[in-house]
Amino acid sequence: MTTAPVLKFYLGLVTIWWFLIYAGDTWSAYRTIKKCSWKNWEKWPAHSTPHHSLVYADPQLVDDYSYPERLQLINYFTKKLSDHYLHRNYMMVNELLRPDSIFFLGDLFDGGREHDGDDVWFKEYKRFNRIFPKFPNVRINMALPGNHDIGFGNEVHLDKLMRFRTFFGDVNTFDLLGNHSFILIDSISLSSQSQPVVTNDPRWFLDNLTDSLAMQYPRILFTHVPLFRDPAEQTCGPLREHNKQLFPIQKGYQYQTVIDPELSNFILAKSKPSLVLSGDDHDYCHIQHELTDLGTKGTVGEDYCDEITVKACSMTGGISKPAIQLLSLYNNLDNNHKQSSNTIQQQICFLPSPFGAVKLLGFAYVATLLLALRKFKTEKIHLHAIAISTIIIILIFNH
Template identity: 40%
Template sequence: MARLYIGKLRSMHSLTILILIAWLIAFTLHERYLTRSTIRKCSWPPLKESKVVNPNRVVSPKLDLRNEITNKDEGSTTSDDERNKQSNEDGEVAFSNMKILFIADPQLIDNHTYPGRNQLLLKLSQHTVDVYLKKNYYYLINELQPDYIFWLGDYLDNGRSSTDEYFYTQLSRFNKIFYNRFKKTYKRNVNFFVNLAGNHDIGFGDEVKLDSRERFEKEFGAINHYRVLDGLGFITFDTLSFSSTHSNINRESRDFLDNYFNGGAVKDVPRILLSHVPLYRDPNINCGPIRENPKFNVHGGGYQYKNTIDEALTEEILTKIQPDLIFAGDDHDYCDIIHSNGASREITVKSISMAMGIKIPAVQLLSVSISQKGHESTLTYGTDVCHLQTPYENIFSYVILAIVSGLLVLFSNLKQAGTARFQYSAVLPLANSNSTKLRNFLREQEEGENEEEDEEEEEDMSSTSFENNLTSHNRKTGSFSLPSTASKLLHIPNYTFTSSVNNSSFLTKVGGGWISNKLSEFTKFFRKWNLGNFFKQSIILAILVISVYYFLFCLTL
């Protein structure tokens, strides 16, 4: 049975099929099963923390505008009838449990991400990261089915400095990965919010690019916005422009903050603040056990980048907005703190991308419920991180499998090269009974090839000498006839000998004698070990594997 199985493996077609099956299993495992099973470990956290909002002043008329953007106006799945069913006899209204997904910093790789990198490697990096984002996002939506999705900025790596043509090319990539397939379920500014800008989208502080900011708002929505969803207020605040010292840059953010959250404005509903850049905190504060990097660098910064908002601006934001929860991005790593006011909890959400310098990308889940009784609102919530599939494990597995596949193809060709020269068709009588003896005989003959070649050269030289002597003798006797045996000996050797001398002379003149010998040795080695078939079969197998991956695991996402 074992012999039969090994015999089948000798067929290249059978080996190709077995290798393709192995690749299919590997792709299914890494691109589907492990991605899905990792996300299935995540679940919406239970409601366990509560905060009560009890206003003691009348709502300012300025705040009436914010309540125009309500559940009903935004197309929420919770209807007025459903809300009325949740009202009790005491007039208390309990809104349904909301499941909210926060996503930070996809920061799609573009031509500016890795300066100087080879274009082929850059395209390969883009493809690898895009597929990782697309498959994880696909299973996040299908397995968790969030009610709302909020994005926390940095959608493109260089949106701030891109030309319009290049920007819209990258925007199309973003939509293909995150939006187009789910636009029937999630609608922009209804339950899919991408209007929070990041520093890679518009810049930071005094370096905010106004034309890029205008373009961003045109495509993604207003970057300063307040909405109430199911009794919970969401504030999207452009802290990037707010950090600028130039009035032409910070005016819109400051007007938004002063008009909505200043003076006699009262906090009548719980509030969640969304900011791309985290707010200032104690440099020695502990971000919690989930964080990968040991410390949060509060004062760090760089080109159009800063780790936190200035301390004075942070105090102004906390005082005026009075947020119960804050969700930020930008840092790429996780951080969970309570601000100095003791009332605002801030969570820095990990990046969803595998290319942002963290070992395990993640998203943030928030379960929240609001109950209202008179002017009092109670926020009950639970939040947890949802880690995604560990990056690069699949790439490592594919490299190992590629090496194994190549070795199997090489071994198969070497085996064929070792037996092809000594096997005859089964039609020959000797093929079955005396095949071993025949192969041994042929091997002995092959080993003696060099000796025979030397003997032939000596015979050629002898025949040449014989020809000269014979010709000289005939001239003396006046006869020009040659014996028949001499004619047979002289005809081909003289032609071959003359040609080789000419070729050798030519190659020697151009210095190619050594090259010619090495080329001859290489050609002989190449044919002896059947390497031509190896490279041909390897290329065909690679094309088949790439086709399986692309058509079955990329186009189907």
């Protein structure tokens, strides 16, 4: 076959595949995330200026510890696809929703607790910051560690905890944003029973929280591991994908699905939050904790609070519908600094289907190879297949 028809075929191939990638990936992401627009769900008085916050749970960057039984080539493409999914969504969410603050709920890495060498860990740290860059005029807090970052309880590695804090900042602290207190507690270090040097910091923070400025505003508590609940009584609601709304109570190597009851009560008693946001489970769960005998008949933040376990934002989290959580906060203090009631509105924001575009592009890839076979017959078909595959891979990972 002469050169001109071959060049014409490949020019058409690039054009069609560019459109497919844009339509199947970028445009579908835009349409999905646009539905989460603040004006579509928040309800505040006219001319209000709420504080808008985004909450990401469990990005858990795929690494060599994620799927050790797989071939390295498959792991390479899994890593590339999952990194692209996280970065594309993160950038588009910021562009469309323009948040004032962003919080992460831990498990930033998958094998962070396994990385003994700082060189390997620092390489993953730089990779994380490429996927989730900072934005000007946006308060971004990534300081809350997960069990995949530092271990859990008695198995927390002090050196890895200190490394995490050195690069991501101090946890066991609070931010004042939008006349609300954002309280971060390292509940997995608090769960250690054999390492006082690990436990002392979160315990001291909670013991001294009562007299702090944080208690003068409605409080939102961030913990990586969810607080204890009775799954038979406190069911998760219809937005949960797995286990028929029942939350699992389990523990194993380097993990525990809920914080122990005594510690959970201690955290709630000291912080008295209006809302608790947790991660770790990867699936959605919305329950209520009673803080006094009045329970839900009383006042939120005093007698009861809500807890939302936020869905994983990653395509490798074992759920079909990744999501983030949106917070809209409006606490209009009067001249006597009296707090408003009902100052927090929240909404789940589903992210684009992680495998819809993959299936579309997989089908299109097979169709492209069949078209090439028909056009070129058997004439160097293996070279054309390699060329087609290379072009498609370059287009996918560089669009």
